[in-house]
Every structure is written in C-alpha cells, then in structure tokens.
Amino acid sequence: MLADIANLSNFMARIVQKYGGTSVGSPERIEAVAERIEQWKREGNEVVVVVSAMSGETDRLLQLAGQVCDQPTERELDVLLATGEQTTIALMAMALNHRGVPAVSLTGAQAGIVTDGVHTRAKISSIDARAIEDALANGSVVIVAGFQGQTESGLITTLGRGGSDLSAIALAAGIKADLCQIYTDVSGVYTADPRVVPEARKIETIAYEEMLEMASSGSKVMQSRAVEFAKKFGVIFEVRSSFNQESGTRVVKESNDMEQVVVRGVSVEKNQAKVHLAGVDDEPGVAARLFLSIAEAGVNVDMIVQNVSSRLADEGSGVTDITFTLHQDDIHRVEPIIEKFRSDSLAEDIQITGGICKLSVVGIGMKSHSGVAAKLFTALAEAGINIQMISTSEIKIAVVIAEERMTEAMNVAHSAFELHLEEPT
Amino acid sequence: MLADIANLSNFMARIVQKYGGTSVGSPERIEAVAERIEQWKREGNEVVVVVSAMSGETDRLLQLAGQVCDQPTERELDVLLATGEQTTIALMAMALNHRGVPAVSLTGAQAGIVTDGVHTRAKISSIDARAIEDALANGSVVIVAGFQGQTESGLITTLGRGGSDLSAIALAAGIKADLCQIYTDVSGVYTADPRVVPEARKIETIAYEEMLEMASSGSKVMQSRAVEFAKKFGVIFEVRSSFNQESGTRVVKESNDMEQVVVRGVSVEKNQAKVHLAGVDDEPGVAARLFLSIAEAGVNVDMIVQNVSSRLADEGSGVTDITFTLHQDDIHRVEPIIEKFRSDSLAEDIQITGGICKLSVVGIGMKSHSGVAAKLFTALAEAGINIQMISTSEIKIAVVIAEERMTEAMNVAHSAFELHLEEPT
Numbered sequence: 001m002l003a004d005i006a007n008l009s010n011f012m013a014r015i016v017q018k019y020g021g022t023s024v025g026s027p028e029r030i031e032a033v034a035e036r037i038e039q040w041k042r043e044g045n046e047v048v049v050v051v052s053a054m055s056g057e058t059d060r061l062l063q064l065a066g067q068v069c070d071q072p073t074e075r076e077l078d079v080l081l082a083t084g085e086q087t088t089i090a091l092m093a094m095a096l097n098h099r100g101v102p103a104v105s106l107t108g109a110q111a112g113i114v115t116d117g118v119h120t121r122a123k124i125s126s127i128d129a130r131a132i133e134d135a136l137a138n139g140s141v142v143i144v145a146g147f148q149g150q151t152e153s154g155l156i157t158t159l160g161r162g163g164s165d166l167s168a169i170a171l172a173a174g175i176k177a178d179l180c181q182i183y184t185d186v187s188g189v190y191t192a193d194p195r196v197v198p199e200a201r202k203i204e205t206i207a208y209e210e211m212l213e214m215a216s217s218g219s220k221v222m223q224s225r226a227v228e229f230a231k232k233f234g235v236i237f238e239v240r241s242s243f244n245q246e247s248g249t250r251v252v253k254e255s256n257d258m259e260q261v262v263v264r265g266v267s268v269e270k271n272q273a274k275v276h277l278a279g280v281d282d283e284p285g286v287a288a289r290l291f292l293s294i295a296e297a298g299v300n301v302d303m304i305v306q307n308v309s310s311r312l313a314d315e316g317s318g319v320t321d322i323t324f325t326l327h328q329d330d331i332h333r334v335e336p337i338i339e340k341f342r343s344d345s346l347a348e349d350i351q352i353t354g355g356i357c358k359l360s361v362v363g364i365g366m367k368s369h370s371g372v373a374a375k376l377f378t379a380l381a382e383a384g385i386n387i388q389m390i391s392t393s394e395i396k397i398a399v400v401i402a403e404e405r406m407t408e409a410m411n412v413a414h415s416a417f418e419l420h421l422e423e424p425t
Numbered sequence: 426m427l428a429d430i431a432n433l434s435n436f437m438a439r440i441v442q443k444y445g446g447t448s449v450g451s452p453e454r455i456e457a458v459a460e461r462i463e464q465w466k467r468e469g470n471e472v473v474v475v476v477s478a479m480s481g482e483t484d485r486l487l488q489l490a491g492q493v494c495d496q497p498t499e500r501e502l503d504v505l506l507a508t509g510e511q512t513t514i515a516l517m518a519m520a521l522n523h524r525g526v527p528a529v530s531l532t533g534a535q536a537g538i539v540t541d542g543v544h545t546r547a548k549i550s551s552i553d554a555r556a557i558e559d560a561l562a563n564g565s566v567v568i569v570a571g572f573q574g575q576t577e578s579g580l581i582t583t584l585g586r587g588g589s590d591l592s593a594i595a596l597a598a599g600i601k602a603d604l605c606q607i608y609t610d611v612s613g614v615y616t617a618d619p620r621v622v623p624e625a626r627k628i629e630t631i632a633y634e635e636m637l638e639m640a641s642s643g644s645k646v647m648q649s650r651a652v653e654f655a656k657k658f659g660v661i662f663e664v665r666s667s668f669n670q671e672s673g674t675r676v677v678k679e680s681n682d683m684e685q686v687v688v689r690g691v692s693v694e695k696n697q698a699k700v701h702l703a704g705v706d707d708e709p710g711v712a713a714r715l716f717l718s719i720a721e722a723g724v725n726v727d728m729i730v731q732n733v734s735s736r737l738a739d740e741g742s743g744v745t746d747i748t749f750t751l752h753q754d755d756i757h758r759v760e761p762i763i764e765k766f767r768s769d770s771l772a773e774d775i776q777i778t779g780g781i782c783k784l785s786v787v788g789i790g791m792k793s794h795s796g797v798a799a800k801l802f803t804a805l806a807e808a809g810i811n812i813q814m815i816s817t818s819e820i821k822i823a824v825v826i827a828e829e830r831m832t833e834a835m836n837v838a839h840s841a842f843e844l845h846l847e848e849p850t
Contacts, residue, residue, distance in 0.1 A: 027492030034493075061512070067452030068459075068516050069523030076522065079530050080515035083508035087486070090505035091493050097501065098494030105504050110579055131579070154535055154556070 012044040013178035018168035021055035022185045023242035034095035046136050050146040050168040053084025074119035078158045085145035092143045103141040108148030115149035121160035127174030162223025169226050173233035183242035188249035191419040192266040196410050199420040207254040207364050210264045213396045217267045217360035262365035263417040269358040271328040279348025282320040293337045299330040303391045328354050357406045360398040373397050379416035385409050437469040438603040443593035446480035447610045448667035459520035471561050475571040475593040478509025499544035503583045510570035517568045528566040533573035540574035546585035552599030587648025594651050598658035608667035613674035616844040617691040621835050624845040632679040635689045638821045642692040642785035687790035688842040694783045696753045704773025707745040718762045724755040728816045782831045785823040798822050804841035810834050
C-alpha cells in the first residue's frame with residue numbers, strides 16, 4: 001500500500017485535494033493552485049478538489065453580520081458563511097476552465113454532503129456521491145465547497161472548525177479515492193516545530209494515532225476531528241504545502257514496521273497554567289463536582305493528576321491533592337470556582353501557577369519499547385530542567401515544565417530520541 | 426379589486442415584497458428594510474420578501490472573476506453571482522430575528538424556483554412553493570434570494586437583467602399573493618420624468634400594457650420581462666420607494682374605466698441616432714437582408730419607417746426610402762454594414778444623424794379616443810419643434826425630435842394632455 005502511494009505519479013489514481021484559506025487567499029493564489037491541479041489532471045488522474053473560503057472572507061462576512069445584529073441566528077450564520085466557499089469554487093472552476101481544463105463547481109449541498117441539523121457545527125451523516133461521479137465520468141475536475149453541507153430537508157449547514165479537512169476526508173471515503181491530499185501552508189508534520197528545533201525533520205509517514213496525539217498536544221496542522229474520521233474510514237491522506245512541490249507527510253493506518261520508530265515526534269503546548277488543590281476531601285464525587293463546575297464555565301482542562309497528599313500522607317488522613325492544567329487565558333474563569341471550593345472547605349489550599357508548558361513525545365513504538373519515559377526524564381534532568389507534572393498514555397509521554405526552558409527542553413528531547421535521523425524504511 | 430388593494434392595510438393579506446440592491450445596499454439599509462418588513466408582519470400579513478445583492482456586490486464579484494480569467498464560464502458565473510443574494514438573505518433574516526421577528530432565508534433553489542438551463546439568463550419554468558408555504562405556516566417571514574434559481578438537475582442559474590423583479594412576480598403568482606410590492610429607489614411611475622417635467626405627477630394606477638410601453642420607451646423603472654410575466658399571470662403589483670412611506674404606482678389589468686384617461690404618461694429615450702437609406706431597391710428581401718445584417722452585429726433597432734422615396738415618387742421608379750433609429754453608441758457597428766449596402770448599389774444614398782431623441786405618449790385610452798396624434802403634433806408645432814419621424818402603435822405615439830428640444834417637448838406634451846391633473850377615480 002505505501003509503496004503504491006510513493007509511486008502515485010506513475011499510475012492513474014483518483015485523488016481528493018483540499019486547499020485551505022491561505023492557499024486560495026487571492027486571485028493569484030487561486031491561479032497558482034489551478035496550475036497545480038492541472039498538473040495532476042494532465043497526468044491522467046481523476047481529481048476532486050475541496051476548497052475553503054479565501055482567507056479573510058469569513059471575517060468579512062462575520063463583520064457584516066455583526067453590523068445587523070449582536071448574536072446572529074446560527075441557521076442564518078450558516079447561510080451567510082456558506083457563500084465564502086461558494087465564491088472560491090466558482091473562481092477555481094473559472095481559473096481551470098480558462099486554462100482549458102474541464103472543471104465544474106459543486107456546493108456542499110450539490111456534492112451530496114448530507115449532515116445533521118446542528119447549525120455551525122454539523123456532523124456529516126452521509127455522502128451521496130452521484131453528482132461527483134457523474135462529473136468525473138465526464139472528464140471534469142470537480143471543485144467542491146468544503147466546510148458545508150445540507151440536511152436531509154435541504155437546510156444549509158456548516159461543519160465548524162476544521163470543517164474543510166473533514167469534507168475532503170469524507171469525500172475521499174465516499175468516492176473511494178486512492179489518496180487525499182491536504183494542502184496547507186506548512187510542508188507536512190515535523191518531528192518538532194522547526195522554528196524551535198532547528199534539527200527538526202519532516203516526517204514521511206505517521207500513524208493516525210500519532211497524528212492525533214501530536215495534534216492534541218500542540219502540533220495544530222489539522223483538527224483532530226478530521227484525523228479521527230480518516231482513521232475510522234481508513235482514508236490515507238497526505239499533509240503537504242501548496243506553496244512548494246515537496247511531498248509532505250502521509251498519515252496512514254498503524255503497521256507493524258512503524259513500531260521500529262519509538263518516538264515519532266516532540267510537540268509542545270505553550271501558555272499553560274497549573275492549578276493545584278491541596279488537602280481535598282478524598283471522597284467520591286468531590287473531583288466530579290470540581291470538574292463539572294469548570295466544564296460549565298466552558299473551560300477545557302488538559303492534564304489531570306491526582307495523588308495522595310504528600311503533606312498529609314504520613315498521617316493517613318482522608319485527603320488528596322489534585323493538580324490540573326489549562327490554558328493561561330482561562331485562569332480568570334477558573335479562579336472563582338476554586339476559590340469557592342476552598343471557602344466551602346472542600347480544599348485546604350489552592351495555588352495557580354502560570355508560565356508553564358506541556359512537552360509531549362509521541363510514538364506508537366512506545367507500546368513495544370520500554371525505557372522511553374526514563375530516557376526523556378534523564379535527558380531533561382541532565383539539562384537541569386525540572387519536571388513539574390507527568391502524564392502518560394499508551395503512545396505519549398507528556399511532562400509539564402517551566403515555559404522559559406521550553407526551547408532547550410524541546411531540543412534536548414529531540415536529540416535524546418535521535419529524531420534528526422532519517423526514519424528506517 | 427382596486428378598492429380592496431387601497432384598503433390593504435386593514436385586512437390580513439399575503440404579500441410579496443421585493444427590495445432592490447440600493448434598498449439593501451448597506452447594513453444600515455438592511456436594518457431600515459427589516460423595520461419596514463416588521464410593520465407589515467405585525468399588522469397580521471403573511472410576508473415573503475425577495476432581495477437582490479447589496480449594491481456594489483455584483484461588481485465586486487465580477488472583478489474577482491476578472492482577476493482569474495478573461496471570460497468566465499457562464500455556469501460558474503452563476504455560482505459566483507448567486508452568493509450575492511445569498512449574503513443578503515442571511516443578513517436580512519438575522520436583522521429580523523434580532524428584532525424578534527421570526528424569519529428564515531431561502532436561496533432561489535431552496536425556495537423552489539425552477540428554471541431552464543440557460544446560464545446567466547435563465548427562464549423560470551415552475552415554482553415549487555412547498556418550502557415557502559411551510560415557513561409561512563410556521564409564522565415566519567420568508568426571505569428569498571432573487572435573481573436566482575436552479576435547474577431540474579440541481580444546477581445554480583441566474584435570471585439575467587431585472588431578475589429579482591421577475592423572482593418576486595413569479596413567487597407572487599406561485600403562492601397566490603394578494604399583492605406584490607416592488608420596492609425601489611423611486612416612488613413609483615410618473616407621468617413624466619420629474620427631473621425634466623416639474624409638473625410630473627406620480628401615477629396611481631397603470632395598466633400592464635401602458636407600463637410595458639413606458640418601459641420600452643425610456644421609463645426604466647422595471648424591466649419589461651417582469652411586467653410581461655405579471656401580465657401573463659395576472660399578478661397585481663405596486664412599484665414604490667423603500668426610502669419613504671408613500672404608496673406607489675399600482676400596475677394592474679386594463680379595465681374599462683381606465684380608458685377615460687387618454688394619455689397616461691410621456692416618456693423619452695435619449696441618445697438616439699437615425700439612419701436613413703435613400704433609393705433602396707423596392708424588392709422583397711432587401712429590407713430583410715439589411716436588418717438581418719444589423720441583428721447579427723448585435724445591434725437593437727428601435728423605430729423603422731419605410732416610405733416611397735419622396736425624391737423619386739413622381740417618376741414611379743421601384744425604389745423606396747428606409748429610416749430606422751438605434752442607440753447612438755451602436756453607430757460604429759452599423760456604419761460598415763450600410764456602407765457595404767451602398768457599395769453593393771443596394772442604396773443610392775445613406776445618411777446617419779445623431780443628437781436625436783424619441784418622445785412617446787402612452788395610454789390605453791387612445792384606443793377609444795381619436796385626435797390624440799393631432800393634439801401632440803399641434804402642440805409640438807406651436808412650440809416650433811420639428812418632428813423628424815413618427816411611429817404609432819395601438820396605445821402609443823412616438824416621435825423623433827432633436828435632442829436639444831427634448832425638455833421643452835416633454836413639458837409641451839405633458840401640458841397638452843393635462844397630465845398634471847389628478848386621474849379620474
């Protein structure tokens with residue numbers, strides 16, 4: 001399978017390409033993308049292209065909405081925002097036609113993207129690919145509006161954040177594409193952020209699970225939602241740049257040989273804060289009450305660590321310590337909740353610390369290799385970097401450290417796992 | 426029937442309102458229109474609103490298209506331009522929702538406007554009003570995108586010039602509306618252009634046929650196409666301003682009492698030119714050949730007058746004179762055609778005269794009143810205005826005069842038929 005994809009340019013394939021807002025952000029960019037599409041088409045491939053709204057367009061539309069009302073109805077917001085991609089599909093099809101390439105545009109509704117009725121964050125429920133199949137059979141490139149669909153009863157919906165990626169992955173599944181290419185403004189997924197780690201290398205192949213862990217720990221190349229959809233339907237996709245001709249990173253199903261690579265990459269989430277509650281009653285329901293209140297305030301909590309309270313462990317008392325991390329910007333929303341917790345005598349002491357970050361090493365090889373955590377902790381210790389919290393999953397080890405040591409820690413971890421070396425093939 | 430309409434505000438009615446691009450040209454204008462819609466709704470009426478793209482929006486979209494190609498595909502042009510009205514419907518529905526008025530938007534396709542497949546100038550073939558009826562039954566104001574529809578097979582189409590008026594009239598027929606209001610930036614149809622004739626008066630009621638003749642002779646309040654559609658389906662409509670609260674001009678089926686008014690209005694078409702061919706062979710097919718060539722050059726000819734050649738009548742020779750008018754801007758396209766005519770010896774002499782205009786008096790009362798032409802000719806003669814050409818139809822008398830005498834001639838004609846006086850009721 002992977003060998004096939006590597007040689008994709010040598011045989012005719014059915015390809016879905018997705019171009020984000022920056023990639024189609026101006027008439028010039030649209031022409032550049034049209035040229036790229038033409039190449040793939042001329043090589044004999046069947047090409048379906050999913051496009052986002054031109055960058056800036058969604059903001060322009062939201063601003064218009066803001067001028068007629070404070071809080072737009074979600075149904076109408078979808079009708080409004082859907083014009084963004086509709087503009088791009090028409091312009092892209094025109095640009096291709098102008099180059100002599102047969103191409104037709106389809107809105108999400110016309111392309112048969114059927115969703116539930118949850119406006120502004122609809123879920124795709126099915127794909128009716130007949131219109132796309134017909135157009136492909138006619139020899140046309142098909143340009144589909146991403147981010148949008150329609151309900152069974154014909155209402156216009158949008159898919160929410162990362163929606164265009166999701167459209168592309170879903171269409172690739174729906175038309176049984178050989179490959180789905182997600183064109184963006186970065187060249188692929190890197191072993192670490194190259195701006196932080198100069199030795200970082202583009203990853204050739206990564207498993208869905210690794211991509212998900214990388215995404216959820218700071219490498220925001222794609223929304224998790226689209227990756228999960230791809231994993232569920234087995235859609236192989238490639239993240240690559242629309243600004244150069246390099247091949248990107250292929251995201252595929254985990255295979256046995258992938259486990260040879262213990263760590264695939266290092267990612268970091270910045271601007272984190274840590275909330276520590278000491279001497280919390282160790283009774284059922286107390287933690288639930290805490291995190292329910294926080295969720296109701298609309299705050300996402302990331303790592304949660306609970307321990308027997310170090311201070312009181314000797315005394316055998318029924319109290320525990322809870323620590324969790326969240327985005328620094330959410331501190332003001334959480335502060336009154338934990339203050340209330342203390343004033344209700346549910347916690348003896350509380351402490352909020354900003355200026356921290358979460359560093360994660362990710363790799364499915366961890367499942368079959370021991371000593372990964374030890375190697376990370378040793379490397380950080382040798383650099384004199386203090387680990388404040390630890391959290392692990394089957395394919396990830398995450399540590400919380402001071403944000404001022406972030407760059408150093410990233411480079412140390414990257415070196416410790418020799419991520420600058422080429423992947424074994 | 427007319428009495429009913431005059432008292433419309435006193436009973437619950439089903440109303441279609443259409444607002445053009447200037448009426449919805451800014452967020453402020455959209456709010457002003459929303460306030461007006463709210464009034465009609467609060468009075469207990471069922472309201473369906475047809476809107477155009479915000480003024481300037483179509484130009485913005487065409488400019489974008491022009492940046493990716495010289496000659497956009499018509500199919501894609503329709504997809505692109507349709508976003509214009511889609512933006513307006515969403516904003517208008519939001520503005521109404523914000524005021525506490527239930528309202529839903531529908532694109533042309535969603536509203537069931539089915540057209541043929543002639544992109545950029547599609548014809549409406551049927552209306553499937555179920556979505557509108559459902560929304561009205563739910564108590565919502567329905568905001569429909571004008572100017573657009575979809576084919577049976579689901580392609581987006583636009584209706585061409587005057588398309589939004591046509592959408593409104595067709596929907597009014599489709600949902601059996603009691604009244605269709607065409608809101609625009611003028612207060613109605615006037616007995617003459619008030620900028621030229623200070624005494625001009627807004628016409629209360631006008632027959633379809635009169636409206637059509639007024640439109641085709643220079644009073645461009647509405648495209649003929651929409652008026653013809655209204656006449657065909659018996660849709661009573663009112664042309665009125667969205668910038669004030671005055672009632673406008675009602676356009677209705679001709680009735681007997683309307684014939685009391687001999688002349689309804691005076692209109693003028695400026696920037697005309699006159700082409701004279703003298704000594705044309707008076708044989709079958711010669712005129713056909715001339716006007717076929719002109720039509721193939723894409724030029725619209727207005728008046729055509731053919732006479733026995735004055736110069737040669739005495740001699741009984743088989744030649745004739747042909748004179749026709751056209752827009753001044755088209756002269757350069759017609760010139761080579763008639764030059765060829767002369768060089769082929771099909772005409773002895775040719776002459777092109779610019780700087781003329783066509784003045785028309787229109788009224789269905791002419792059918793039953795004699796002496797109308799004589800009254801017009803006398804009035805112009807007394808003012809010393811020379812008539813260069815005359816053409817008449819059942820309800821119109823048109824004369825060609827020098828454009829420099831236009832203002833004077835308009836006022837003279839307006840006075841001669843006492844158009845400043847109120848209509849008999």
